[in-house]
Amino acid sequence: MLKIKVLGGGREVGRAAYLIEDGSQKFLLDYGVNFDERDLPRLPHHVKPLEISGLIISHAHLDHVGAAPYLYITGRPKAFSTMPTMEVARLLVIDFLKLNSAVIEYDMREFENLYDNTVFLEYGEKYEEEGFKLVLENAGHIIGSSMTYLETGSGHRLMYTGDINNRDTWTLPGAETLKLDVETILIESTYGGRNHPPRYIVEKKLLEIVEETIDRKGTVLIPAFSVGRSQEIATLIAAEAPYVDIYLDGMIKDITEIYLRYKKYLKDSSLFAKVFETVNFVTGAKERKKIVNKPCVIIASAGMLKGGPSVYYLKKIYQNPRNSIVMVSYQAPNSNGHKLLEEGGIPELEIDRVNARVEWLDFSSHAGQDGLLDIISRYRASLKNIVIIHGNEDDAASLRDVILEKLGSDINIYIPKVGDEIVIQ
Ligand SMILES: [Zn+2]
Ligand SMILES: [Zn+2]
The missing domain is CATH 3.40.50.10890 (Rossmann fold)
Structure with missing residues (x-):
């Protein structure tokens, strides 16, 4: 049995934070912040740092990494990311703290603890430990951004897109999807409701x-x-x-x-x-x-x-x-x-x-609806569950409708809100 707890980034763009529980193993996919109407940071729900078997940081944007240093005030969970992700994140966190140090309770020491506890992976490099396997692959969104392939202790295979762009740009190659059998996908839906112009x-x-x-x-x-x-x-x-x-x-x-x-x-x-x-x-x-x-x-x-x-x-x-x-x-x-x-x-x-x-002008670095559908369809043969995240309610619902229409109705589709827990048998 696999549990997915949505600590942030459910029916909203940003504040990505998803806890994957498989028995005693707990993996945290991103731990980011959001900003409210007054531009104050909003944090994801709490998680106990000592219980985390692995924290995966998909990319350097604050809505994916901005809350992660909190976990290093009292704990030292092992983190995984690419090198450029953490290098860019350091600069963004310094900038973030300049504006928000009055309301944020960590400082750069905690960021450096996060950095020091990070296992840096290259794209495509396999990491294996106590029964879990992990591969990061290019997500095409910003430098170092990755999609995460995670096989948990009980053998559940899951893919988390992070923020993803499957089109080449002048600076980055588009996302590289691996030909792996994946049962569950957590997919962003920032542009789940529409396509970008060519x-x-x-x-x-x-x-x-x-x-x-x-x-x-x-x-x-x-x-x-x-x-x-x-x-x-x-x-x-x-x-x-x-x-x-x-x-x-x-x-x-x-x-x-x-x-x-x-x-x-x-x-x-x-x-x-x-x-x-x-x-x-x-x-x-x-x-x-x-x-x-x-x-x-x-x-x-x-x-x-x-x-x-x-x-x-x-x-x-x-x-x-x-x-x-x-x-x-x-x-x-x-x-x-x-x-x-x-x-x-x-x-x-x-x-x-x-x-x-x-x-x-629309220079978005997120895949549009067709791109998201294309990514999902590559895993069609093995796919059982799709969890639509990191998008507002309408975009997430549009993506669900088009998945049902184009890929059939035998896949479980979830659009969780923050605080929800999904149980996958
Ligand atoms: Zn994001
Ligand atoms: Zn991003």
Whole structure:
């Protein structure tokens, strides 16, 4: 008998935390945080660190790793991840604590304890211990992101997607699904309810906006997450429009250095290295002031215009119709980016009439509905249970409906909420 306890990330995006119990063995798949409407972190349900046989961290995003250091205040559970996951996570946790140290009870010591207790696995490497087997494989979402294949002591074979993208991008190869017989899948459903437009169309649109703006001597601001999206957009523009000056500002530089250190995780490491020799990393206030008046592309964190250099640039460029602002990341409701797109202004930043061109483009690093269905269908022959997680209720329900329609009704499908326990015989 296998039990799956949903400690977070049930009928919600983020706060991923799933406890797999098989007899006395307990595996924790991710332990992340979420943010409420006031931007305060929300933690997953409690778990006793001493009982955990293995903690698996699928990737470095805070909604998968942000609560994990809590487990190292009193315990030392063995963790598993790839190297770049923990290297990137360290930078994101430092940043997270800067903003939230008043409400978060761990500090970097606990993160370092987590790091020191992590067994680092390469993609495809088999790990075996006291009757459980573990393999991490590329999930294509951000650098080092993995899908987890876990065979428990009683022989139950389970796959956890983490956040997954099965399409190649400029920087990362798409997810690699292993041909293993899997009985149970825990699958994310961030985009369970819809498909993304073809990537080449979105890329073409971005390049058109860049070209047009540069032609009229304007500046293009692209607020982007420091991990993944910034590198992706810079590589695309540098490869397809090499005459354009690209400036990068924010934590992007430190993250890019990790990308360069873990080249084998990249789709085309020589292209990546070449691109990041040609782009400019903004070095200080003087340079910032200078570049807002020149035709160029500025890729700056944060992706939702919450603090960070992107807000500085926005304030400098929004009034001039020569300029363009292109949002390329998910915009949470209530975020500044969401307000800019929906209301045409951000009252909190005293930005009302925006004259610059404003666009949003879907560069998502999550599989859409067809992609998720494709991943599931590869395990069709052995699959008995699907647990749909990491998605809001509507997206999860849409994914369930399309699974029933396309793959038949003989698979058990669960859409648990936080606090639920699923028992699999
Ligand atoms: Zn996530
Ligand atoms: Zn993620």
